[in-house]
Structure formats: structure tokens, C-alpha cells
Amino acid sequence: MGALYALLSKAWQRARKFLARFSSFYSDKEVYLLDRNPLESSRLNAQHKFLVDLIGGSPIHPSIPTENITAVADIATGTGIWLFTLPAALPTTNTLYLHGFDISSAQFPNQTDLKSTHEFHLSIQDIRTRFPPEHRNRYDIIHLRLLAGALKQEDYPRAMQNIYELLKPGGYLQWDDGDTSVFDTAEDPRSPLAVRMQNIISSAVVKLGMCPDAPTLIEHLAREVGFEDTVRYSYTTLDRPYLHDAARTWLVEVLRSLLPKSMVGSGEVADEKTAVDRAESLVGEFEGHCKDILPVVNWHVVVARK
Numbered sequence: 001m002g003a004l005y006a007l008l009s010k011a012w013q014r015a016r017k018f019l020a021r022f023s024s025f026y027s028d029k030e031v032y033l034l035d036r037n038p039l040e041s042s043r044l045n046a047q048h049k050f051l052v053d054l055i056g057g058s059p060i061h062p063s064i065p066t067e068n069i070t071a072v073a074d075i076a077t078g079t080g081i082w083l084f085t086l087p088a089a090l091p092t093t094n095t096l097y098l099h100g101f102d103i104s105s106a107q108f109p110n111q112t113d114l115k116s117t118h119e120f121h122l123s124i125q126d127i128r129t130r131f132p133p134e135h136r137n138r139y140d141i142i143h144l145r146l147l148a149g150a151l152k153q154e155d156y157p158r159a160m161q162n163i164y165e166l167l168k169p170g171g172y173l174q175w176d177d178g179d180t181s182v183f184d185t186a187e188d189p190r191s192p193l194a195v196r197m198q199n200i201i202s203s204a205v206v207k208l209g210m211c212p213d214a215p216t217l218i219e220h221l222a223r224e225v226g227f228e229d230t231v232r233y234s235y236t237t238l239d240r241p242y243l244h245d246a247a248r249t250w251l252v253e254v255l256r257s258l259l260p261k262s263m264v265g266s267g268e269v270a271d272e273k274t275a276v277d278r279a280e281s282l283v284g285e286f287e288g289h290c291k292d293i294l295p296v297v298n299w300h301v302v303v304a305r306k
């Protein structure tokens, strides 16, 4: 009896050690480069139209068939703006089941604002953790946008596996994101100011273990996990004059949001208060510079079918 107890106790201790390692991996500290305050929520909502125009005018990529869509999930949904504009973009008169997931509910809209004939849900869910069984094989489309400033490179394989499980066979993945050349300027040579901004962000991305070329990694992992017909579509505002003003506004606002935490993350500045002041002065200078040059936004969408 004593020997059995000792054996069980040893096994339990081993299991606890293993579980502790496992849970500390997934409760890994966040590396999110943005805030989650009301100002940032307004910026996310304001940029939505520009990001949709950039990929052709509909929240759903034109390569994805829209007939027969009934269930859609938006992961890392933020304010839920993509999901809430979706019904108007779909030809169906079906009642839709729409579910937004995010690691934080801080930017979820007030539930009382959600007046719709469709079924809307919002849940707290970390993309790095397996989703509850009721969500597996449930969705026709899984959408994600702008996680490059939130995930470590090592998080992507697990995230892709979790997404794959959520789709019905034949369902589509659409992941819109940028690499570190998402902000650019059409100057030759590029001004030291533009180079400095890009260097701050690239350096933070590398130091924090994030992925400098998320769209290429997403495309690769989609194939690896078993998706079919994986295609990475690339977009630029450079040759689309009707998007030049919106690109200028987007760039200035996104830099204002991204630079403070990137300055701290890159080790350039020790505290966030100093970083906010320094970022504001850099962005102000860049805003003036943008009146004389052409700011460029480069963007990618990975589409794949389960």
C-alpha cells in the first residue's frame, strides 16, 4: 500500500511539473504594442473603411464565395467592427451567426448597442488556447486582422492549428495583416525620419520575439496545417491615388499608437510616459513631412480553404 502511495505521489508530482510548464507557456506575458483605451477603439473603428477599401471594398475578400454563409467568426475582434459591418456585405437574407473572440473584452462594444436581426456573440478567448468544443467545425469563414503587433513568432503555429479546427470542411480562412514594410514612403532616397520610424518598430518587433514578416509565415503555416488553395494577395496604395489621403491619415494615426510601446519594447526609452512625449514629437514632424511626400501602405491578405 505504502509503495503504491509513493508511486502515485511521484506520478502526481511529475504531472504537476509538466502542467506548470505547459500553463506558464500559454499564460506567457502579452507583447501587444497598442493600448486598449477609448481613443484606440475609435482609431480601430475609423481605420476599418480604409482597410476594406484597400482589399477591394468588401470586408470579405472577393476570392471567397459568399453564397451559403451562415456562421462567421472574427478572432482578435477588438471593437468587433469587421463583424458588425459584415451582414451588409453579404447577399444572403439568412440569419447569420456571428461570433467575435478576443483575449480582452476591454474594447467590446456595449451589448445594448447591438441591435440586429442576426445573432451576435462576443467572447474572451486567447487564440493560443484551444477553443471550446462547441466552436470546432462550426464556421464558414474565420477572419483575423492585425495580429502582427500582438503575437510572438512562436505563437503562430498553435494559433493556426486552433483556427483550422474551427472551420467546417470547405470553410475559408481570411487573415489580413502587414509586415514591417507596411509603412513606407515613396521618396528616393527615403528621408532619415521615415527610416527612423521604421527602425523603431522593426527593432521592437525583433526584440519582443514578434514576426517581421507575418503574412509570409501565415501563408506557410496555412499550407502546413492542411489548408488547400492557400493564396497570399498583396496590396499597395502606391498606384491607387484615390487611397493616398486615407493612407496618409492611417499612417500618422497608427504611428501615433504604435510608437510609444515600440520605443519601450526596443529598449530606446525606459518608461512609457517619456515614450509618449517622444513619439508625439516624432509623429508631429512626420505629419508635416507627409504633406510633401507620398506615404505608402503595403498590405497582405491570406485566403485558404479547409
Ligand SMILES: C[S@@+](CC[C@H](N)C(=O)[O-])C[C@H]1O[C@@H](n2cnc3c(N)ncnc32)[C@H](O)[C@@H]1O
Pocket: 032, 034, 044, 045, 075, 076, 077, 078, 079, 080, 081, 082, 101, 102, 103, 104, 107, 125, 126, 127, 128, 144, 145, 146, 147, 150, 151
Ligand atoms: C490591432 S487590434 C485589431 C482588432 C480587429 N481585428 C480590427 O482589425 O479592428 C488587435 C486585437 O488583437 C487582440 N489580441 C491580442 N492578442 C491576442 C490573443 N493572443 N488572442 C486573441 N486576441 C488577441 C487585441 O486584444 C486586439 O483587440
